[in-house]
Amino acid sequence: MSNATIAPIRFFETCISTVTAACFGMFSSLQSNSIVIVTTGIVGGYLASRIVYLFYFSPLSNIKGPFISIMFPISLLYHLSKGKAQEYQLKQHQKYGQVLRAGPYHVSLTNPEDWKRLLASHRYVKGMTPLIKIFGAPNIFTTDDPEINKARRRLIKPAFTTTHIAAMEQSILEAGPIALKRKIDQAIEDHENSFVFGSGSSNSNSSSSSSSRDKKENKNGTAAKINHVDDFQYMALDVIGELAFGGSFGMLNGGQQSNTVVLDGVHSMNLISMLEVMIPYFDKFERLVIPSMVKKVDDFLEFTRQVIYKRIEETTTNTPAKSTKEGKSTSPQLPPPPVPQDILQVFIEAYQQGSAIYGLKEADLVSEICTQMFAGTDTSSTTLSWTLFLLMVYPETYKKVCEEIRTTYPDRSKPITYTEGLSKLPYLEAVIYESMRIQPTSANSLTRIIPEPGFELSNGQFLPAGTECLIPIYSIHHDEQFWKDHHKFLPDRFLVSDKNGAEDVSANKKNLMIFSSGIRVCPGRNLAMCKIFMTLANILRDYDFWLPEDMVEFGPDVIDDETGEPKIIPGFLGITYTPRYSERDGWICVKHNVAPSQ
Numbered sequence: 001m002s003n004a005t006i007a008p009i010r011f012f013e014t015c016i017s018t019v020t021a022a023c024f025g026m027f028s029s030l031q032s033n034s035i036v037i038v039t040t041g042i043v044g045g046y047l048a049s050r051i052v053y054l055f056y057f058s059p060l061s062n063i064k065g066p067f068i069s070i071m072f073p074i075s076l077l078y079h080l081s082k083g084k085a086q087e088y089q090l091k092q093h094q095k096y097g098q099v100l101r102a103g104p105y106h107v108s109l110t111n112p113e114d115w116k117r118l119l120a121s122h123r124y125v126k127g128m129t130p131l132i133k134i135f136g137a138p139n140i141f142t143t144d145d146p147e148i149n150k151a152r153r154r155l156i157k158p159a160f161t162t163t164h165i166a167a168m169e170q171s172i173l174e175a176g177p178i179a180l181k182r183k184i185d186q187a188i189e190d191h192e193n194s195f196v197f198g199s200g201s202s203n204s205n206s207s208s209s210s211s212s213r214d215k216k217e218n219k220n221g222t223a224a225k226i227n228h229v230d231d232f233q234y235m236a237l238d239v240i241g242e243l244a245f246g247g248s249f250g251m252l253n254g255g256q257q258s259n260t261v262v263l264d265g266v267h268s269m270n271l272i273s274m275l276e277v278m279i280p281y282f283d284k285f286e287r288l289v290i291p292s293m294v295k296k297v298d299d300f301l302e303f304t305r306q307v308i309y310k311r312i313e314e315t316t317t318n319t320p321a322k323s324t325k326e327g328k329s330t331s332p333q334l335p336p337p338p339v340p341q342d343i344l345q346v347f348i349e350a351y352q353q354g355s356a357i358y359g360l361k362e363a364d365l366v367s368e369i370c371t372q373m374f375a376g377t378d379t380s381s382t383t384l385s386w387t388l389f390l391l392m393v394y395p396e397t398y399k400k401v402c403e404e405i406r407t408t409y410p411d412r413s414k415p416i417t418y419t420e421g422l423s424k425l426p427y428l429e430a431v432i433y434e435s436m437r438i439q440p441t442s443a444n445s446l447t448r449i450i451p452e453p454g455f456e457l458s459n460g461q462f463l464p465a466g467t468e469c470l471i472p473i474y475s476i477h478h479d480e481q482f483w484k485d486h487h488k489f490l491p492d493r494f495l496v497s498d499k500n501g502a503e504d505v506s507a508n509k510k511n512l513m514i515f516s517s518g519i520r521v522c523p524g525r526n527l528a529m530c531k532i533f534m535t536l537a538n539i540l541r542d543y544d545f546w547l548p549e550d551m552v553e554f555g556p557d558v559i560d561d562e563t564g565e566p567k568i569i570p571g572f573l574g575i576t577y578t579p580r581y582s583e584r585d586g587w588i589c590v591k592h593n594v595a596p597s598q
């Protein structure tokens, strides 16, 4: 569908370019037989005709943007490879305004009126979605078919409502923050023991290492060094396992096999998605070019297939108690174990019923379940990592948020829940929103294709059918019109006091794009917020964190020349925006909060 609508403009341009190129080529060859001259003529002709068409005759020629991006969309490759594509796009918006021509047929929009309208209707289908081929079948996330999307969203909706998440809160707490705390406690204890026994050595590959320098820093208890990027990822997967697969994968506690398969799969998908966005038709030959990476995705899909069949077996095998010849049972018939009501089961039942509405085949089932794992892992874990890092380089904010949590919930023997804590910890909520604004994990652009008869922008400009609209989440979150001092980590911008003086976090939230909006808004947003909030509330209350001393390149006083704010660890932009060098930058020192608990 998307290709059909975009075709006329592209076809026209290709015709003009080809004819002009051919004319130039013929003309050049009349002058000389030299291959160089003919080739130069063809290339020159092509470029000249492309310039003439794209800048003077294209229906988008009245929309301004950088010459290089309009001529060669592949130029984005350079910025993507540096992990700075989103910052490049922001700079272009700052230069050209809220409507930017970002490519030959691409217009990037940051005015909320425009992107909200585009996201509000299935009329504007998704374009340029990576990973379509690799999943082997469409899924909620990749499909551009409104009917498939609507039907499958209906299917998973009950599992993501606030009521359901509230009912699952205890499981999320157990598989998430409580398991994480157990791991941190173990890391601290290991280090205490290693020093008691006199080794004092540290293993930089372990997620619990600490140098003696980091240890000495701490005067009120033993410190350990953990890799928060890795640990938040394990935790996010364990929570998804708990909610969608009938049980935690136990990754935080060393579930090594699934650990490698699932995380390698998720990471490979992130990288492949970036390559697909950068290189035209990459999906057609990725199996040849990066076979080992594609294999990791295949292994992940196979792992998912096994999980599905294990569940089908467990829920459909009916093993009746042994009967005598007279047909009487020798042992009392035990009721079958309850069938878990999670996302996995919902999809399996729709598949088994062969429902015409959902039209699920085996490949669709695997694709959907994989997507749940993929969509629910890096997004939440990365948000946690960015937030913790930002708190480390903004110590005043760190102090303030810890104070709020520690004074509101001083009893450390009781875990803080989401339903209980959300209204009582407005500053923590504001910290999370501000971190997701500054470092959105979905930093890329969402894309929508304009259908016939075109689309009128709020500024009166007209976009013809076939235009690919980019909705750049990072640029929207850094638009000076809404976010003054946009590089500053300022949670207070989300806080207003209501009539009774109580803090409310609704100010400014409407201009955020964290979870997208409209008909394809992220269905996992309640779960994500619950997970992120409970994790931060509990660990910030129960532990003290600080950056390792040897991490000299980052800290409150290490200022980025471009932003004038503390330098942020480099990121990698695929489908999600994650810390780029987690093995180098993901470390943090931690010790117990030893202030008297009440």
Ligand code: HEM
Pocket: 140, 141, 142, 149, 153, 240, 371, 372, 373, 375, 376, 377, 379, 380, 383, 441, 442, 446, 447, 513, 514, 515, 516, 519, 520, 521, 522, 523, 524, 525, 527, 528
């Ligand atoms: C901080 C955490 C999260 C963020 C920032 C986030 C963000 C987003 C965004 C921006 C989209 C729109 C993508 C697009 O249109 O291309 C999206 C879609 C989606 N998200 Fe999330 N997400 C998060 C967590 C989750 C979780 C925990 C799950 C499920 C377990 C999930 C499942 C999905 C699915 C299935 C879609 C596709 C929806 C559709 O196209 O109709 N997300 N998410």
